[in-house]
Amino acid sequence: MWGLLFVLALLGLGSTSFTDDEQNRRPTSLHLLSDDFPNALCLDGSPGAFYFTPSAPTSPSSDTWVIFFEGGGWCFSDSDCSTRATDKSFLSLGSTAALPSFKNHNPRYQQSIYSPPLAQNCDANPAFCEANHVYLVYCDGNSFSGGRLAVDGAGETLHYKGKFILDAALETLLGLGMESATEVLVSGDSAGGLATLLHADQIGSKLAASAPSLTKFRALPISGYFPPLDSVEGAPVFSAQMKSAFETHNASAGVQVSCLDGKSDAEKWQCNTSPEALRAIKTPLLLLQSAYDAWSTSCIYTLNSEGVCGGASGWGLPCVGDASPLGSILNIYGPSFLCSPSQVAHLNEWRSTFLSSLRETGVYDRNGSGAFIHTCHTHTAENLPNAQWIQVGGVKMKDAVTEWWRANVDEGFRDFGGEVCEWDEKFPHQCNPTCIIT
Ligand SMILES: *[C@@H]1O[C@H](CO)[C@@H](O)[C@H](O)[C@H]1NC(C)=O
Numbered sequence: 001m002w003g004l005l006f007v008l009a010l011l012g013l014g015s016t017s018f019t020d021d022e023q024n025r026r027p028t029s030l031h032l033l034s035d036d037f038p039n040a041l042c043l044d045g046s047p048g049a050f051y052f053t054p055s056a057p058t059s060p061s062s063d064t065w066v067i068f069f070e071g072g073g074w075c076f077s078d079s080d081c082s083t084r085a086t087d088k089s090f091l092s093l094g095s096t097a098a099l100p101s102f103k104n105h106n107p108r109y110q111q112s113i114y115s116p117p118l119a120q121n122c123d124a125n126p127a128f129c130e131a132n133h134v135y136l137v138y139c140d141g142n143s144f145s146g147g148r149l150a151v152d153g154a155g156e157t158l159h160y161k162g163k164f165i166l167d168a169a170l171e172t173l174l175g176l177g178m179e180s181a182t183e184v185l186v187s188g189d190s191a192g193g194l195a196t197l198l199h200a201d202q203i204g205s206k207l208a209a210s211a212p213s214l215t216k217f218r219a220l221p222i223s224g225y226f227p228p229l230d231s232v233e234g235a236p237v238f239s240a241q242m243k244s245a246f247e248t249h250n251a252s253a254g255v256q257v258s259c260l261d262g263k264s265d266a267e268k269w270q271c272n273t274s275p276e277a278l279r280a281i282k283t284p285l286l287l288l289q290s291a292y293d294a295w296s297t298s299c300i301y302t303l304n305s306e307g308v309c310g311g312a313s314g315w316g317l318p319c320v321g322d323a324s325p326l327g328s329i330l331n332i333y334g335p336s337f338l339c340s341p342s343q344v345a346h347l348n349e350w351r352s353t354f355l356s357s358l359r360e361t362g363v364y365d366r367n368g369s370g371a372f373i374h375t376c377h378t379h380t381a382e383n384l385p386n387a388q389w390i391q392v393g394g395v396k397m398k399d400a401v402t403e404w405w406r407a408n409v410d411e412g413f414r415d416f417g418g419e420v421c422e423w424d425e426k427f428p429h430q431c432n433p434t435c436i437i438t
């Protein structure tokens with residue numbers, strides 16, 4: 001019975017959710033990057049793009065901006081990226097050829113409209129509901145960090161140019177009113193959470209130079225901490241993938257310079273991963289995600305040597321669930337109660353290693369930053385219609401986001417919920433009741 005409730009909760013059924021009309025009162029328009037930016041291209045050569053929902057001019061938030069990076073995994077090699085580029089559907093992660101001009105009725109974006117920082121409903125998103133919302137479309141395959149240029153005279157069939165897309169989008173936004181911004185939040189989920197860690201400082205420097213009234217600049221990476229740890233079988237499969245992504249996309253100019261400075265050539269790819277990006281970032285931030293992140297437990301921890309998520313021997317459905325595009329869009333991952341006691345023991349090891357990796361970055365010592373780390377077996381659940389059921393230490397996510405955003409940076413580190421609980425080997429395993437009952 002709990003199981004059914006949980007699955008219904010994940011799907012947003014049987015609970016109150018906001019209707020489209022309540023969510024989308026303000027018009028949103030699609031901006032394809034112009035040919036003033038000849039390198040701002042998706043994998044297939046179509047122009048990069050963003051959706052823009054301006055604030056109402058009379059709103060007190062009219063000079064507050066949210067810049068949000070869409071997620072969608074990474075492509076690690078030419079063949080992998082070519083699959084994205086050949087997809088010309090409105091769901092494509094490698095082409096903007098079929099993007100609808102109005103995003104709100106596209107299922108691809110449903111997950112971004114119900115909760116902080118993009119919801120327009122002020123009950124769901126108190127701090128940013130009326131702000132200017134920018135949604136950067138993900139079509140480059142490496143968290144907006146690629147910088148490969150054509151070799152003289154050679155035509156390109158695939159374009160690895162995520163960093164150029166980001167730079168062009170920022171230039172374009174400065175011409176759309178962002179130059180008078182006073183407060184800016186950079187956010188994103190999943191691969192967009194990594195993009196947030198990688199690029200927030202550079203966006204902050206650009207704004208410091210171009211938006212003279214800017215007084216507040218912070219980052220909210222959602223489900224974006226992917227430690228490149230070994231799989232449960234002891235193999236470094238995910239780290240090999242990220243190394244390959246870094247090289248394929250020629251991402252050296254798209255990651256943080258302060259990270260590269262301390263690295264040998266053989267180690268530079270690590271700057272394309274979350275731990276190094278988090279170590280290097282200076283912008284105050286709030287980490288928002290699960291210590292049992294469903295994508296990571298499936299596509300890092302139980303990834304097999306052929307690159308199949310959940311493919312490690314003895315895993316797969318039902319415990320770690322379905323991380324395919326369909327599963328990701330619906331956020332159908334194996335809930336904790338479907339795991340065996342020995343799988344729970346392994347996932348608890350993942351939790352410990354994940355938390356040590358996070359601590360080693362030094363983020364917990366940073367004033368102005370904070371963490372909301374829960375234990376629901378979800379990935380980007382933060383963006384589901386009823387995601388606000390999740391609480392740690394009696395605090396809801398939306399309230400954590402608001403409290404952190406409104407606090408002064410010299411007030412110390414905000415650790416919402418404190419110690420992250422550990423799953424119980426006894427059924428139904430979950431240690432946080434708000435992960436089970438809506
Ligand atoms: C790769 O990026 C570097 C900048 O980090 C640039 O100097 C170099 O030309 C790029 N190589 C290619 C093939 O695009």
Ligand SMILES: *[C@@H]1O[C@H](CO)[C@@H](O)[C@H](O)[C@H]1NC(C)=O
Binds near residue numbers: 411412413
């Ligand atoms: C950091 O936060 C602590 C706790 O509020 C405070 O005592 C300290 O002065 C802050 N440090 C800086 C550099 O702001």
